[in-house]
Amino acid sequence: xxxxxxxxxxxxxxxxxxxxxxxxxxxxxxxxxxxxxxxxxxxxxxxxxxxxxxxxxxxxxxxxxxxxxxxxxxxxxxxxxxxxxxxxxxxxxxxxxxxxxxxxxxxxxxxxxxxxxxxxxxxxxxxxxxxxxxxxxxxxxxxxxxxxxxxxxxxxxxxxxxxxxxxxxxxxxxxxxxxxxxxxxxxxxxxxxxxxxxxxxxxxxxxxxxxxxxxxxxxxxxxxxxxxxxxxxxxxxxxxxxxxxxxxxxxxxxxxxxxxxxxxxxxxxxxxxxxxxxxxxxxxxxxxxxxxxxxxxxxxxxxxxxxxxxxxxxxxxxxxxxxxxxxxxxxxxxxxxxxxxxxxxxxxxxxxxxxxxxxxxxxxxxxxxxxxxxxxxxxxxxxxxxxxxxxxxxxxxxxxxxxxxxxxxxxxxxxxxxxxxxxxxxxx
Amino acid sequence: xxxxxxxxxxxxxxxxxxxxxxxxxxxxxxxxxxxxxxxxxxxxxxxxxxxxxxxxxxxxxxxxxxxxxxxxxxxxxxxxxxxxxxxxxxxxxxxxxxxxxxxxxxxxxxxxxxxxxxxxxxxxxxxxxxxxxxxxxxxxxxxxxxxxxxxxxxxxxxxxxxxxxxxxxxxxxxxxxxxxxxxxxxxxxxxxx
Numbered sequence: 001x002x003x004x005x006x007x008x009x010x011x012x013x014x015x016x017x018x019x020x021x022x023x024x025x026x027x028x029x030x031x032x033x034x035x036x037x038x039x040x041x042x043x044x045x046x047x048x049x050x051x052x053x054x055x056x057x058x059x060x061x062x063x064x065x066x067x068x069x070x071x072x073x074x075x076x077x078x079x080x081x082x083x084x085x086x087x088x089x090x091x092x093x094x095x096x097x098x099x100x101x102x103x104x105x106x107x108x109x110x111x112x113x114x115x116x117x118x119x120x121x122x123x124x125x126x127x128x129x130x131x132x133x134x135x136x137x138x139x140x141x142x143x144x145x146x147x148x149x150x151x152x153x154x155x156x157x158x159x160x161x162x163x164x165x166x167x168x169x170x171x172x173x174x175x176x177x178x179x180x181x182x183x184x185x186x187x188x189x190x191x192x193x194x195x196x197x198x199x200x201x202x203x204x205x206x207x208x209x210x211x212x213x214x215x216x217x218x219x220x221x222x223x224x225x226x227x228x229x230x231x232x233x234x235x236x237x238x239x240x241x242x243x244x245x246x247x248x249x250x251x252x253x254x255x256x257x258x259x260x261x262x263x264x265x266x267x268x269x270x271x272x273x274x275x276x277x278x279x280x281x282x283x284x285x286x287x288x289x290x291x292x293x294x295x296x297x298x299x300x301x302x303x304x305x306x307x308x309x310x311x312x313x314x315x316x317x318x319x320x321x322x323x324x325x326x327x328x329x330x331x332x333x334x335x336x337x338x339x340x341x342x343x344x345x346x347x348x349x350x351x352x353x354x355x356x357x358x359x360x361x362x363x364x365x366x367x368x369x370x371x372x373x374x375x376x377x378x379x380x381x382x383x384x385x386x387x388x389x390x391x392x393x394x395x396x397x398x399x400x401x402x403x404x405x406x407x408x409x410x411x412x413x414x415x416x417x418x419x420x421x422x423x424x425x426x427x428x
Numbered sequence: 429x430x431x432x433x434x435x436x437x438x439x440x441x442x443x444x445x446x447x448x449x450x451x452x453x454x455x456x457x458x459x460x461x462x463x464x465x466x467x468x469x470x471x472x473x474x475x476x477x478x479x480x481x482x483x484x485x486x487x488x489x490x491x492x493x494x495x496x497x498x499x500x501x502x503x504x505x506x507x508x509x510x511x512x513x514x515x516x517x518x519x520x521x522x523x524x525x526x527x528x529x530x531x532x533x534x535x536x537x538x539x540x541x542x543x544x545x546x547x548x549x550x551x552x553x554x555x556x557x558x559x560x561x562x563x564x565x566x567x568x569x570x571x572x573x574x575x576x577x578x579x580x581x582x583x584x585x586x587x588x589x590x591x592x593x594x595x596x597x598x599x600x601x602x603x604x605x606x607x608x609x610x611x612x613x614x615x616x617x618x619x620x621x
Contacts, residue, residue, distance in 0.1 A: 172599050195598055198563065216593060217566075242570060242594065245563045258567065260594070264525070264574025266567035287567040303564055309523075310564055333561045352559055377561055394605055421562055 034071040035152060036093040037064055040081060042100035047110060047134060052102050055137040056112070060098070062182060063145030063159035068386055069152055081117075089119040096125070096148075110134045114144060116151075126151050138184060158382045161426045163389050164189070164199045164207065165400055168418035176209055178425075179400075181382075183413045190229070196220075198245050201425040202252035208232060210244055217242045219257055223273065233257060233271050245289050249297045249317075256281075256291035256300055268302055270317065281319035292337045292344075293317075301325065301335035301344055312346050312359075325359060328366070332357075336379045336388075345369075345379035345388055356390055358405060369407040376401075380424045389413070389422045507545060508620075514541045515550065515618040517601075518576060519611055523560070525571040527579050535576065538618060539583035552576050552592040553617040555599060557610035562596060569594030576616045591621075 039061050044052045064070040071093070078088040081099045089097050097117045104110040109131065116126035128147065130140050142159040149157030164178045176190040176199050190196045194213040200221075201207055207229070208221030219233040232255065233243055242260040249256065255271045259280075267282045268291050281300065282288040287310070290303040301314050309330040315322040326332035331349035338344065342361055347354040353375035359366045369388065370376045376392040386405065391398045400413040400422045413422075515538065518531035527535065542548055554573030556565040573592035581587050600613045 174598065195595070197566075197598065244566045258563070260567070260570040262574075264571040264578075264592075266570060287564065287571065289563045289567045290561065303561070305564075310561075331560070333564050347561065349559075354561075375559075 034069055035095045036073045037070050037096045037098060037148075038073040038077055038089065038092065038094040039064075039098040039100070040077055042102045042112075044102050046104040047102060051134075052137070056102065056141045057100070059138050059141035059182070060144050063142060063157070064148065066182075067145065067149050067157050067159065068384075069149070083122055086117070086119040086122050094119055104134060108133050108135070110137070110140075112140055112144070116148065138180070142180070142182075155384060156426075158384050158387070158424075158426070161383065161424060163400060163413060163422050164201055164425055165391070165414075165422040166197055166199065166420045167414075167416070174420075176207070179413065181402075181424075186414075198421055199423055200247050200255075201423055202248040203250065203426075204252055205425070206248070206252060208246045208248060208255060210246065217244060219243045219246045219255065221246070232273070234259075235276065245291060247291045247293060249293050250295050251297055254297075256293065258289045258291070268300065268319075279318070281315060281317070282322075283319075290334055292335045294337045295339055295341045301337050303333040303335065312344070326366070334378055336381060338381050338385050339383050340385060343385070345381065347377055347379065356388060356403070356407075358388075367405075369403060369405060370410070371407065378421050380422055382424050383426045387424075389424045391420045391422060393417065507548075510541055510544070511548070511620045514538050515620065517612075517615040517617055520572055520614040520616075522557070522610070522614070523568070525568065525575045527575055532579075535579050536583060539580055539585050542580070542585040542589060549589045549591070549621040551619045551621050552590055553619060554592065554594040555601070555613060555615050555617065556597045557613040558597050558600065558605075559610065560597065562598075566594050566596035566598075569596045572614075572616055576618075 039057055041049070041053055042057055061072050065072045073092050073094045076092060078085045078092070081097060095118065097119050099115045099117065101113045102110060110133070112130040114126070114128050114130065115124055117123070118125050126148065130143065132140050139160070145159035146157035149155070149159070158181055161181045162178050163181060164176060166174050167177045168174045172195060173193055174195050174197060175188055175192065176196050177186060177188050179186045189207065190209070190211070192211050192213040194211055196209055196211040196213070199207055199209040204225045206222040206225055208219055210217050211220050218231055220229050221232050222228070223230060223232065234241070241262070244258040244260070244266070246255050246257045253272065253274055255273065256268060257271060258266050259269050260266050265285055266287045266289050267280055268288050269278050269280045271278050282304070284306055286304060286306045288302055288304045292301045293299070294301070298317055299314055300317055301312060303310050304313050307324070310333045312325040312332050312335045313322055314325055325335070325344065326346065326348070329348045329350065332346055334347045336345045344359045344361065346357055346359065348357050354377050355371060356369040356376050356379050357366045358369055370392070372392060374392050374394055376390050379388045379390045381388055387402050388405070389400060389402045392401050393399050397417045398419050399415070399417055400419045401410055402413060403410045516534050518527065518534055520526070521528070538550070542550070552573045554569030554571070556568050560568065570592070573594055577587065577590045577592050580590055601615065602609045602612050
């Protein structure tokens with residue numbers, strides 16, 4: 001349903017031509033050995049072949065390269081994609097051969113026919129027809145990459161995902177932007193000409209964020225998917241106080257947020273959008289902030305200085321059973337619960353700069369991800385848990401990066417500086 | 429069509445005429461300037477006397493108004509100057525929100541100003557340096573702003589006249605990655621409302 005709605009929104013319609021009946025998962029993502037894929041230049045009719053190579057083929061190849069379970073074969077490819085040439089493809093290390101035809105009758109509408117052949121067995125394993133406007137060719141490419149990842153692993157890929165983040169446009173003016181996972185398609189979401197901060201995206205794509213447009217910081221965002229941005233909190237009957245750090249619950253019905261009180265303390269409250277009920281989860285003479293839900297929506301990780309320095313804590317969603325998670329270091333913050341619930345990413349400060357860490361709940365141990373000279377902040381997980389997006393840099397020079405969990409593959413997503421608070425989202 | 433063509437220039441002229449008439453500033457209400465003409469003619473000297481008297485009254489009134497306006501302006505300027513003199517930033521130690529001894533005289537001066545100008549309302553802005561997470565610093569800015577407010581309340585200013593707000597590390601005063609810049613950025617600003 002979600003995928004279908006997304007497709008509609010983007011004007012991309014995919015139709016199944018001939019689904020191969022055998023749809024079992026070919027390989028587990030954790031199996032280690034990678035599947036060699038080769039994608040020779042598509043046959044093109046009615047469109048610029050260079051454009052198709054650049055915006056479709058190259059994008060699919062780059063997505064598959066980033067996806068993890070694939071190894072893209074690019075060297076000494078045979079000229080023919082016909083069956084007699086299959087053994088020659090096997091020689092190159094190819095497992096899957098992507099045979100693609102792209103055509104356009106009208107200037108705007110294009111058709112992509114994709115056939116994937118397992119060259120070892122000589123059997124087709126995937127066959128699908130994609131249609132859409134030529135202008136959204138990259139979107140079709142990302143959809144193809146996610147389909148192939150799903151065909152291989154049984155899990156949805158992240159090629160179609162996006163990153164929402166805050167960008168400074170002028171001193172004191174910050175707006176919310178989004179960009180495709182591969183850094184293309186930059187798009188401005190808010191136009192408040194004020195300070196807008198801390199975006200959170202619900203599973204159905206609804207955004208919420210902090211904005212100072214009315215003077216004091218309030219939570220604004222979408223109450224309905226695709227609806228206009230409206231003031232969400234505080235409402236007329238809510239307790240007064242400044243609002244920060246909103247976080248949608250996994251079901252999108254509740255919003256955890258931080259409310260400042262008259263004594264300068266900050267507490268985490270949960271606002272139920274349906275009933276309008278507000279529940280305060282923390283009540284202490286200190287700072288409690290940065291709430292992050294577990295995927296079941298039953299627990300919240302947060303940062304508190306209740307024991308003197310900022311540390312990461314966990315609690316139930318009614319505020320009970322508070323326990324401290326981080327033990328080492330005197331500044332641990334920005335917890336981000338992983339999508340399957342087994343890990344919590346956070347930042348830890350050492351010698352004035354932050355690095356990313358991942359705490360594995362099963363092991364009760366932390367692993368350091370980044371060891372940069374710059375400060376790395378605001379981790380947020382990809383839906384497949386293979387990557388983390390974060391901001392990194394120095395004052396005014398923060399950019400958005402992604403990293404795998406080893407910290408070895410760090411990629412810069414934005415060339416421009418003044419970026420913060422990235423959120424990885426599957427749906428916007 | 430012909431009718432329309434002939435009407436348009438007239439309409440334009442008419443509109444222009446009306447427009448010009450409307451743009452003229454309304455004349456200051458003169459004290460019945462037509463009155464002497466309709467009454468029985470008075471001796472020329474008497475008319476002159478009356479006119480002179482009226483003119484003198486007018487001038488005096490204008491002078492008084494001008495003086496009052498100037499006095500008001502001077503008062504406002506004095507108020508703004510007094511505000512600018514006393515509404516100085518106070519700064520904080522790293523990750524701290526206590527008022528430093530060195531800043532207490534600044535807060536005393538602000539409290540004195542608030543006493544001298546009972547109508548004054550001042551917003552306290554809490555700010556942080558760049559070292560720390562966005563959200564934690566927003567909370568820390570709240571705490572710093574509240575500390576300044578609480579201190580001013582002990583010096584006799586009502587809480588309602590001192591609303592506070594936090595900007596965390598979102599609006600640094602100076603760009604710089606050294607102790608000096610960080611100290612300048614860890615601050616409360618006081619803004620006249």
